[in-house]
Amino acid sequence: MQFMKRFNKSNYHSFCDKAAEKDNDLKHIIKEYGYPPYWVRPNGFATIILTILEQQVSLASAYVAYSKLREKLEVVSPESLLRLTDEQLRACYFSRQKIIYARELAHSIANGQINLKKFFYQPDDVVRAELKKLKGIGDWTVDIYLIHALRRTDIFPVGDLALVNAIKMVKGLNKVDREKIFAIGEQWKPYRSFATLLLWHYYIKKKNIKLLY
Numbered sequence: 001m002q003f004m005k006r007f008n009k010s011n012y013h014s015f016c017d018k019a020a021e022k023d024n025d026l027k028h029i030i031k032e033y034g035y036p037p038y039w040v041r042p043n044g045f046a047t048i049i050l051t052i053l054e055q056q057v058s059l060a061s062a063y064v065a066y067s068k069l070r071e072k073l074e075v076v077s078p079e080s081l082l083r084l085t086d087e088q089l090r091a092c093y094f095s096r097q098k099i100i101y102a103r104e105l106a107h108s109i110a111n112g113q114i115n116l117k118k119f120f121y122q123p124d125d126v127v128r129a130e131l132k133k134l135k136g137i138g139d140w141t142v143d144i145y146l147i148h149a150l151r152r153t154d155i156f157p158v159g160d161l162a163l164v165n166a167i168k169m170v171k172g173l174n175k176v177d178r179e180k181i182f183a184i185g186e187q188w189k190p191y192r193s194f195a196t197l198l199l200w201h202y203y204i205k206k207k208n209i210k211l212l213y
Contacts, residue, residue: 019194036201101136
């Protein structure tokens with residue numbers, strides 16, 4: 001099990017600086033666009049539901065679906081979601097597969113198989129192994145959860161399209177494979193979460209993407 005380290009508001013910028021010290025391209029992002037926002041989410045069921053909704057769609061589309069769900073439920077909890085019918089979830093723009101994923105997550109938390117509060121104190125590899133037992137939760141979903149909810153410092157979501165595109169743009173590359181992305185990320189250890197956040201920040205600014213949350 002690896003050493004576990006978390007970031008918070010007080011050390012966020014200093015960790016971004018540490019990542020930037022390892023790569024002049026990251027340093028240039030801070031110089032041109034400033035620090036990325038403090039993108040964190042609560043460590044709870046609702047956060048993982050939102051992350052599931054973000055799988056393979058735009059952030060805007062995911063947030064529309066999540067907003068519809070919040071309109072229907074006073075509190076997005078395992079118990080409240082399980083009371084909804086499939087038809088009601090489809091009305092919140094859940095696909096057939098994401099209904100299955102959301103229900104499995106809700107059941108796993110409701111029956112005590114998954115304990116999100118314990119995850120806060122457990123190493124990354126333990127969290128990853130436990131969550132990946134659930135249908136529909138793979139490395140990308142776990143990576144996003146580890147960065148945004150558990151605030152881990154050395155997570156590198158190589159399956160994230162925006163991150164890959166940002167790396168290509170910043171590094172002037174036309175084509176990269178997974179191995180190349182991993183190799184580029186090696187230089188950013190043990191601050192790969194902050195390299196990721198900086199590259200997302202760059203991509204959002206370059207593409208003029210308007211975030212709804």
